[in-house]
Amino acid sequence: MDLFLQLLLNGFVNGSHYALLGVGFGLIFGTTNIVHFAYGPVYAAGAYSAWTAAALLGFPLFLAGLTGVAAATVLGVASYLLLYRPFVRRDAPTFVVLIASLGLFILLENLIAILFGTDKKVVDGYSAGIHFIGPTFYTDIHIYQIASLMILGLALAAFLRLTNYGKAIQAMTDNADMARVIGIDTNKVSILVFAIGSAISAVPAVLILLRDGALPNMGFIAVFVAFLAVVVGGVGSILGAVLGGFLLGMVENVGMWQIPTEWQSTIAFIVLFFVLLVRPQGLFKGT
């Protein structure tokens, strides 16, 4: 029973992490229809930039985190402007853009490995406080992971509902052609969602840097989980991405109660399979 409670807690924490990854990816995918696989290495670049700022330049942690967010934002917007936009302007099929995105993924991931080496980077001198509730434990990082989802999720929801740009994003998510017809500059909106989505991705990246350290291939699992969360939750729904992320985190961890650990990553696929079998449009499409 103690193990079950610990797994439940881990599931909730990992679920928050996956959910935030899903929100950033889903915002970009849902609005622009670009399957931005390079979201993974952009996320990794956020972690590496934060590490550079903290370990090499001696920035305080919070400032190092902001550096990571800024770097990911710039890289995300640059990947749209330099790579995706020329395809979008020529009305290239989604498939072509997808291949381009995979190319960028490989390029960026290798660039990180060349620049930083393939050994694990950790921020020396930081150790998260450990807390206990009864038989279960959690760390400061776990708290930050849950809190960052709540703060950023609510802030994004408010932005989408209350601001003009937020409404433009909603409109473009619903129907990009119609958005152009009513006078929305879809190019500007695309830049905006790449900026916001990439900035969001850097927050979980920095937290993972502090929790587990950074590796050049850390982006793969991140974009993979983000993609699953969005597809399970329903493309175009922020709430769907959050719930999809939680579902994955929960099932993956609570599953460990009875299933051997080596099956952990398989479980995510089984969830995806059954969800798509029953609801091909995702669980929360249109909400």
Place this chain on the structure above:
Amino acid sequence: MSEQLLAVERLSVGYGKKTVVHEVDLGLAEREILIVLGHNGAGKTTLMQAIFGLIRTQSGRVLYRGEPITGRKPADNVLGGIAYVPQGHGIFRSLTVRANLELGAFVVRDRSRLEEDMETVFEMFPILRERATQIGGTLSGGQQQMLAIGMALMHKPSVMILDEPSIGLAPNLVERVMRSIQTINREFGTAILMVEQNVRYGLPIAQRAAVLKTGRKVYDGPPEPLEDRVELMKLF
């Protein structure tokens, strides 16, 4: 041609190397209703999209109030007072009727006018007031078309371009939609450039008609002669 509100001069449009619209001239005067007829694939939609800046032109130019606007971004055209109602219920299906209308006024910076303008739309289409909180995609076809026109009205355009507003509608609704287009023209002085296949309901409200045939203009003049089926068949 200089006193025209909207003028198209020798405009050619196509996709890749294939030209669909060949050197078409078209003029729309202030407060005029111009109907553009033609068989399927004659290039009517392509022409409208090119005028509004949704697709690129190959040659020729578009003038609005005497200024060249060829290839200008749709966002700038909307800001300049041109509205576009695309074919097949151009609405946001996942948003409420009210949210759709608010988005119709997206380029209007003065938000204080919003309620007043929405009231104008509701007076023209009372059904939209009843359905204000309903999700757009759940409206009937006719209601969706009214919403699409209502959205275009929200930014008070000088020119409204409509691409087959009658498509997929029952005859009584076609008449209803055509009457509302006529009302918009009369009450607000909005010039109308309308593609329409429905000759029976479209022609009577038009002041002038143009006919496209395989991408070229073959008729431009009063609509009355086209009411004769034989004359019309010759042009098609």
